[in-house]
Amino acid sequence: MGGGSYSSTDRAVRAKYAGYYTDSREEIFKERSINNAMSPYGVKVRESRDSEEHPNSLGIIIGLDVTGSMGSVPHHLVQDGFPDIMDLIIKRGIADPQVLFLGIGDHECDDAPLQVGQFESSDKLLDKWLTTVWLEGGGGGNAGESYLLAWYFAAFHTSMDCFEKRGEKGFLFTIGDEPVLKQVPSKFLKMLMGDGQYEDYSAQALYDKAREKFNVHHIDIKETYSGSRQKVIDGWRQLLADNLHVAKRHEDVSGIIAGIISGGDGVSQEAPAKEEAEMKEEEMML
Secondary structure (H helix, E strand, O other): OOOOOOOHHHHHHHHHHHOOOOOOHHHHOOOOOOOHHHOOOOOOOEEEOOOOOOOOOEEEEEEEEOOHHHHHHHHHHHHHHHHHHHHHHHHOOOOOEEEEEEEEOOOOOOOOOEEEOOOEOOHHHHHHHHHHOOOOOOOOOOOOEOHHHHHHHHHHOEEEHHHHOOOOOEEEEEEEOOOEOOEEOHHHHHHHHOOOOOOOEEHHHHHHHHOOOEEEEEEEEOOOOOOOHHHHHHHHHHHHHHHEEEEOOHHHHHHHHHHHHHOOOOOOOOHHHHHHHHHHHHHHHO
């Protein structure tokens, strides 16, 4: 996978005719159950490879929370957020990004807690995988979602030339508004994947494993969560430290991702502390 190139002009024309700028979320994301092409069962590895067309490939995974209110993020990305990401990182010198989309749910409650695309470079194929994600809208009252499944998949089921040939880590982003569930049992992983590395994994263990070949980040969406913001942030901060980023609005996600990948000013290292101070002040006023 990873053939073709990203054209902002071609993508804009195609997006207009596809209705991405005008159609509702339900009209764009048509899947009403997991698409077989995105089932993780039996997937040995997803590959990001160099080619004559893309000699310096960079593997990027974007894991989208598809529970509850989080459908706003995939909708934003398909409308204009993802083109913004690609345009900025390419302009800043990353010529060969290859992106894989994941759908993330709740392995304790949902029918499809993990959905898996392919690493792609072309605008047409990237849109194909993004719009094939099933927005299940599930989740449960168990105080968390399965962001750790993205770390598991990245650690054990990806192979990237950027890392294996050049020692350059890829990028892994999860995006959501809940805490991460604390662990995943081996019996569930066997049922989900059919093959792989099986043991009872903690979130910490999977985060550490994914970090061996990825720069791992989480973007917390402030606007959608109705519980105690500071409790959620504190939990993520304890695990990820400065690799946690808080977005006030879902529209901020594209700028944060592009800034991190390109090393530009899309994200401020001072922003997390400022966000936490603002949230503490808001909660004291309640």
